[in-house]
Amino acid sequence: MTRKIAVVGAPASGKTLFSINWCEYLGATRLYYYELNGTGRRKGTITPSEARKRMVSKGRSQPARTFIINQPGQSPSRLAITDTFSLLHKTILNAKERMQLSFTLKTLATTDIILNLVDLTCSDPHQVEFIAAVDRHLSEFSTRRAVHYRLLGNKIDLLKNRSKIPGWPVSGPLIPISVKTRAGFELLREKIF
Amino acid sequence: MVETQRINRFTKRINRGELNTIAALKALSELPDSPGGPVLRSALYELNRLVGLDQVKEVVLEIKAYLEIQQKRAACGLRSSPQMLHMIFKGNPGTGKTTVARLLGQIFKGLGVLPRGHLVEVERADLVGEYIGQTAQKTREKLKDSRGGILFVDEAYSLGRGGEKDFGKEAIDVLVKGMEDWRSEFILVLAGYRLQMSQFVALNPGLSSRFPLQIDFPDYTVHELLAIADMMATERHYQWSPAARLRLERYLANKLLYQRPHFSNARLVRNILEKSLRRQALRLSRRENLSREDLVLIDRADLAVEDR
Numbered sequence: 001m002t003r004k005i006a007v008v009g010a011p012a013s014g015k016t017l018f019s020i021n022w023c024e025y026l027g028a029t030r031l032y033y034y035e036l037n038g039t040g041r042r043k044g045t046i047t048p049s050e051a052r053k054r055m056v057s058k059g060r061s062q063p064a065r066t067f068i069i070n071q072p073g074q075s076p077s078r079l080a081i082t083d084t085f086s087l088l089h090k091t092i093l094n095a096k097e098r099m100q101l102s103f104t105l106k107t108l109a110t111t112d113i114i115l116n117l118v119d120l121t122c123s124d125p126h127q128v129e130f131i132a133a134v135d136r137h138l139s140e141f142s143t144r145r146a147v148h149y150r151l152l153g154n155k156i157d158l159l160k161n162r163s164k165i166p167g168w169p170v171s172g173p174l175i176p177i178s179v180k181t182r183a184g185f186e187l188l189r190e191k192i193f
Numbered sequence: 194m195v196e197t198q199r200i201n202r203f204t205k206r207i208n209r210g211e212l213n214t215i216a217a218l219k220a221l222s223e224l225p226d227s228p229g230g231p232v233l234r235s236a237l238y239e240l241n242r243l244v245g246l247d248q249v250k251e252v253v254l255e256i257k258a259y260l261e262i263q264q265k266r267a268a269c270g271l272r273s274s275p276q277m278l279h280m281i282f283k284g285n286p287g288t289g290k291t292t293v294a295r296l297l298g299q300i301f302k303g304l305g306v307l308p309r310g311h312l313v314e315v316e317r318a319d320l321v322g323e324y325i326g327q328t329a330q331k332t333r334e335k336l337k338d339s340r341g342g343i344l345f346v347d348e349a350y351s352l353g354r355g356g357e358k359d360f361g362k363e364a365i366d367v368l369v370k371g372m373e374d375w376r377s378e379f380i381l382v383l384a385g386y387r388l389q390m391s392q393f394v395a396l397n398p399g400l401s402s403r404f405p406l407q408i409d410f411p412d413y414t415v416h417e418l419l420a421i422a423d424m425m426a427t428e429r430h431y432q433w434s435p436a437a438r439l440r441l442e443r444y445l446a447n448k449l450l451y452q453r454p455h456f457s458n459a460r461l462v463r464n465i466l467e468k469s470l471r472r473q474a475l476r477l478s479r480r481e482n483l484s485r486e487d488l489v490l491i492d493r494a495d496l497a498v499e500d501r
Binding site: 145 | 203207210241
């Protein structure tokens with residue numbers, strides 16, 4: 001059976017790098033992927049290191065991608081990890097952004113697990129407020145639908161004082177991770193599997 | 194309304210520019226769910242989490258897909274044929290039969306097949322009486338309790354033992370009549386050891402045709418049992434030390450080799466873990482200044498198994 005995981009977050013929160021590194025952490029040496037951008041679909045197979053080189057682009061608009069990995073002998077035997085389009089803090093969205101938001105919400109509506117990545121180094125109060133609102137709605141949605149929801153605080157490696165994680169107005173416990181160094185992945189694995 | 198139609202209607206609002214990110218997420222969180230949606234999702238998630246049982250999961254998916262398609266056919270005015278969902282589970286103890294039956298109740302509730310989806314678990318003593326007339330009454334009571342859910346008869350083959358004069362035969366007759374009378378109101382699951390259940394079905398020719406779904410629960414492999422041990426320990430915030438895990442692996446491999454078919458699979462693992470936790474507690478109670486790691490780790494000496 002396939003378990004679906006949706007990775008959501010604001011731009012530059014580390015969604016793509018997380019998806020690739022998480023697949024690799026779970027033992028995948030090759031990633032089967034299909035992606036959706038504004039003009040069409042593409043699919044293929046790629047190694048994690050190649051994916052990091054080609055797919056990670058800091059903060060720039062990215063296609064949404066689903067990585068599929070097999071975990072023989074484990075439960076579930078297959079994971080589909082969707083790196084969704086960034087959630088944008090804008091009052092008015094253009095046509096492309098609306099299509100992207102529709103896709104993200106469709107993904108959320110059919111997923112088993114939602115992982116919401118937030119950038120712990122973010123200090124813009126408007127952005128923090130946006131992130132808190134996103135978290136609140138996702139938390140409500142996951143409770144109503146019995147979907148597993150986890151809030152991941154990324155970039156702990158960049159915090160000057162790592163023991164002091166910012167006290168954000170979020171719905172529940174935040175799992176501190178570093179997508180880059182993979183710190184906190186073990187804890188995350190325990191929490192979601 | 195079918196779930197996808199509901200979501201499509203909602204995303205159209207986004208495409209028309211009526212909702213920005215926060216408004217869309219808020220609307221999503223308030224979106225009315227289809228009946229049983231969270232129940233179904235949660236039960237499927239739990240089923241997915243079970244180690245192994247690939248064949249069982251496949252069958253459940255087939256049933257789920259079939260029921261969903263029937264609902265869609267009915268919505269299009271096509272004839273939808275009801276399917277007999279009574280089942281026979283064959284497998285050794287601890288292979289997940291009761292757990293799967295409980296989850297199936299929730300899945301069928303989520304799919305709208307059963308209104309309650311609860312599980313009534315019975316064995317021979319709950320159905321068979323000592324005097325004439327008592328068996329029919331006891332069995333009917335259990336059938337009544339299980340209406341809207343699943344009646345799970347554990348070690349069902351024991352109803353067939355004792356020959357023609359045994360009251361077990363009467364219990365089977367009442368169950369079969371209940372299946373006819375309350376066809377769509379409950380699901381009957383007969384469970385037991387593989388060999389005994391096969392003999393039981395062979396000796397009662399009417400049963401085979403009434404139970405089109407016969408699901409095999411194989412013994413777990415050592416690898417799967419270790420995954421179960423890890424999962425059980427993690428859920429309780431414990432961890433096996435590498436030496437303890439290795440010893441457990443050897444022990445389970447030995448057990449699998451020599452104790453079939455009386456090997457109790459996941460139940461054995463749970464018993465070992467629970468005994469090991471008590472041993473660990475005893476060991477730690479003799480020490481002072483315990484670290485978090487000490488409290489988490491189950492050591493080789495704590496492992497409640499005997500070396501061969």
